[in-house]
Amino acid sequence: MENQFFVDSEYLSPKALEKKHRLETDPSFRKNHMEYLPGMEQIESDVCKNVMMQMQNYDYSGYMAKDVRTALEHETCSIEDFKALLSPAAEPFLEKMAERARLETSKHFGNTVYLFTPLYIANYCENYCVYCGFNCYNHINRMKLSMEQIEHEMRVIADSGMEEILILTGESRTQSDVAYIGEACKLARKYFRMVGLEIYPVNTEEYRYLHECGADYVTVFQETYDMDKYETLHLFGHKRVWPYRFDAQERALRGGMRGVAFSALLGLSDFRKDALATALHVYYLQRKYPQAEMSLSCPRLRPIINNDKISPMDVGERQLCQIICAYRIFLPFVGITVSSRESARFRNGIVKIAATKVSAGVSTGIGDHETKYTGKESDEAQGDEQFEIDDNRSLDNMYRDISEEGLQPVLNDYLYV
DSSP states (O other), rough: OOOOOOOOOOOOOOHHHHHHHHHOGGGGGSSTTTSTTTOOOOOOOHHHHHHHHHHHHGGGGOOHHHHHHHHOSSSSSSSSHHHHHHSGGGGGGHHHHHHHHHHHEEEEEETTTEEEEEEEEOOHHHETTOOOOOOOOOOOOOBBBHHHHHHHHHHHHHHHHEEEEEEEESOOOTTTOOHHHHHHHHHHHHSEEEEEEOOOOHHHHHHHHHHHOOOOOEEEEEEEEHHHHHHHHHEEEEGGGGGHHHTTHHHHTTOOOOEEEEEBBBTTTTTHHHHHHHHHHHHHHHHHTTTTEEEEEOBBOOBBBBBOOOOOOOOOHHHHHHHHHHHHHTTTTTTEEEOSSSSSHHHHHHTTTTTTTTSSSSSOOOOOOOHHHHOOOOOOOOOBOOOOSSSSOOOOHHHHHHTTTTTTEEEEOOOOO
């Protein structure tokens, strides 16, 4: 790539400042966000067309209380029912939605809650996404862990008892190429029974390679399904290409991944429409790949380093709870993850209703797990975090709190034989 403009010194260069300003102020200077870049695989699929048609035609102001009551009375939740449950008309029915969601969760997942932790191995990024702490114009401490450092971090995490890990990188092919991520997967397979990836989207054969290295599933945040809003938020880099990102989960499944996870970042655009599109993305792919395991996340926009201008569209806890309950009623077999972006109080409550998976012992920084897990100060350099979290509980504390709620914490639900 021509010039990454990583901010590893105190100030951006004049050339970088000029380009940043033009990207922000001149839409004609930005590449077409619907146009594929060289090397990006294009696949034939009708999933995107179906999702976008439903989202664009969704007028949630047209739903009434009677539509919500009808949706809750149906044994199987249709797309139309789901739209009613996401609408403002459903807000007074939140307790009834929670009761129905709790029933569906108990029926299909029992009283289990799965635990995992993320491991960021690099925070270099070649994208300019205005809401992200890793964006290439942000002045942060950049770091990429060596294989020795990655193994050390994994050993510290595994010693805590954790059996599932989610490996994350910033979106930089030059700094964190597929081979580097593959080697990290091979190391993870030595220490963990489940290995997930949250990396930049890649092609089918690259997903196949990463699966062969040990990855079980892939998580991709679409961020927002609103194509026009997406264009104004992703100003530069491979992530700017909206359709390539949309098809990432399908390419991962074609590449042999056992599971895929989906999410919009709630608060970037109209959260009701984004929630609808996220669930329908799962719905249509589930019918196309019935053998695959699929899950949903429901993160809200969080504060980031060096940025006090990001003002998320209002998604309160009641709205978030409504979305999660609607997800569970519409997609009763699908796992729902609630991350440490949310408070301990909220997560303690939502696992009793609809969520089936939570993170524990979380750090969104680079190379700091020994300090976080053991309290020892490390002499090693560390990279800055991607965003602020709200729930800092350790695995032990999370395990205890879940148990005290009468639920069963589960560290792994899959064994290779």
